Amino acid sequence: TVKTIEEGISTAELIFVCVPSQVLKSVINTIAESKTEAGVVLLTKGLDEETGDFPYELLQKAGIKRWAILYGPMIAQELLAKKHSFGILASLDNTLFEEVKGVFSDFLHIEYSSDIRTTAILGISKNIYSFGAGILQGMNVGQNVLGMYGVRVLQEMKSIVGEFGGDKGQAEYVAGLGDFIATSTSESSKNRTTGDNLVNGSPLPKTSEGLVSLQSFCKKLSVCPPLMKTLSNIVKNQEAPETLLKTLISYE
Numbered sequence: 001t002v003k004t005i006e007e008g009i010s011t012a013e014l015i016f017v018c019v020p021s022q023v024l025k026s027v028i029n030t031i032a033e034s035k036t037e038a039g040v041v042l043l044t045k046g047l048d049e050e051t052g053d054f055p056y057e058l059l060q061k062a063g064i065k066r067w068a069i070l071y072g073p074m075i076a077q078e079l080l081a082k083k084h085s086f087g088i089l090a091s092l093d094n095t096l097f098e099e100v101k102g103v104f105s106d107f108l109h110i111e112y113s114s115d116i117r118t119t120a121i122l123g124i125s126k127n128i129y130s131f132g133a134g135i136l137q138g139m140n141v142g143q144n145v146l147g148m149y150g151v152r153v154l155q156e157m158k159s160i161v162g163e164f165g166g167d168k169g170q171a172e173y174v175a176g177l178g179d180f181i182a183t184s185t186s187e188s189s190k191n192r193t194t195g196d197n198l199v200n201g202s203p204l205p206k207t208s209e210g211l212v213s214l215q216s217f218c219k220k221l222s223v224c225p226p227l228m229k230t231l232s233n234i235v236k237n238q239e240a241p242e243t244l245l246k247t248l249i250s251y252e
Contacts, residue, residue, distance in 0.1 A: 009034045014041060014099060018076070020207045021046030025058055032062035039066040039096045041089070043074070045123035046209035052216040054120045056090075068096050069116060071123035072174040073182035074108070075189070082107045088175045090119035111174065118166030119175050124217055125160055125228075126180040127191045127210035129153045132231050133184035134195020135241050145245065146184075149227075152251055153180060156225040163221060198234070199241050211235065226251060 009015060009031055015038050019027055024044050031040060044055045059067045068091030079085055087110045089097050097112040104110070113119055132153075136146055157171040157180075170176055183189045194208035204211060218224040218232050230247040233239045 005030055006034065009036050009038070012036065012038045014039050014103065016041045016043065016070075018043040020044070021055070021209055021212055022049060022206070024048065024055060025050075028058050028062045028064070032064055037066070039068070039093070039099060040064050041096070041100055042067065042069045043071070044209070045071060045120075045127055047124060047213040047216045049212060049216070052219065054117075054124070056116055056120055066093055066096055067091065068093065068100070069119060069123070070100070070110065071119050071179060072110075073178045075182055075186050077188050079108065084109065086110070086174050086178060088113050088119050088173075090114065090116040090175075092116070113170075115167060115170065117164060118161055118170050121161055121164055121166065122157060122171060122176040123179065124209070124213050125157050126176060126183060127208075128214050128217060128228060128231060129157070129180055129210070130183040130189060130191040131195045131208060131210035131214070132227060132244055134189075134192035134197075135199055135231075135234070135244050136195070137192065138196035138199030139241060139245065141245060145248065149248055150177075150180070150184075152227055152248060156227055159225055160221065 017027055021044055025048060042055050056069050068089050070087050070089045072087030074085040074087050085108050089100055089110045090113045092114060094112055101110055136149055154171060154177055157176050158168040161171055162168050184192055190205055190208045191210040194204055194211050197204055214232055214235060226247050230244050234241060
């Protein structure tokens with residue numbers, strides 16, 4: 001039995017990193033210091049609180065050579081139960097893709113992409129929008145509103161990807177719309193339940209990647225789109241949760 005991170009790293013052929021963004025940099029530095037030749041697969045989808053870096057940028061800065069990000073509808077409890085899940089493995093090393101695919105061939109269906117930045121953008125933005133879905137669900141607005149919210153979310157994700165020069169079509173696929181639907185409807189989603197908690201006055205968990213990344217991600221954009229800007233104002237300026245519904249209804 002592996003007792004420490006260091007011991008696990010020393011014997012691993014593949015290292016999967018799925019930790020809250022608040023501790024991600026520390027974990028990555030530990031991996032880098034080990035000089036391991038194992039491939040590192042990152043599942044964390046939150047910006048670094050101090051620098052605003054994307055998770056993959058932390059890997060690059062640490063000097064890790066073989067790495068990938070794996071994003072998509074992969075609810076943790078369902079993965080543990082070996083239920084069918086789907087993901088995009090984004091990397092510049094397609095041999096790493098083949099290694100990961102071989103490990104999870106029975107229940108995790110993954111596809112390869114070299115568009116790392118777009119995959120990262122979608123992973124972070126879908127968490128933010130799932131937080132918003134939780135707010136609407138906490139307000140008990142009904143499924144019709146949530147359906148329209150999903151339409152506008154897809155429009156905004158396409159706009160965000162376009163600003164970074166990425167393929168807007170990816171917003172309609174696994175790492176974008178697919179992951180948003182899974183996260184915004186799952187009872188175990190921290191991002192969804194955080195939105196619900198905000199409406200009902202419950203404590204907000206610090207492990208919600210959407211909440212953690214919201215302000216920093218908005219700052220990366222030349223213009224923060226309406227729904228995301230409203231979510232930022234609800235958190236930062238303590239605007240009423242109902243303003244999200246008002247923004248959706250008056251959306252142009």
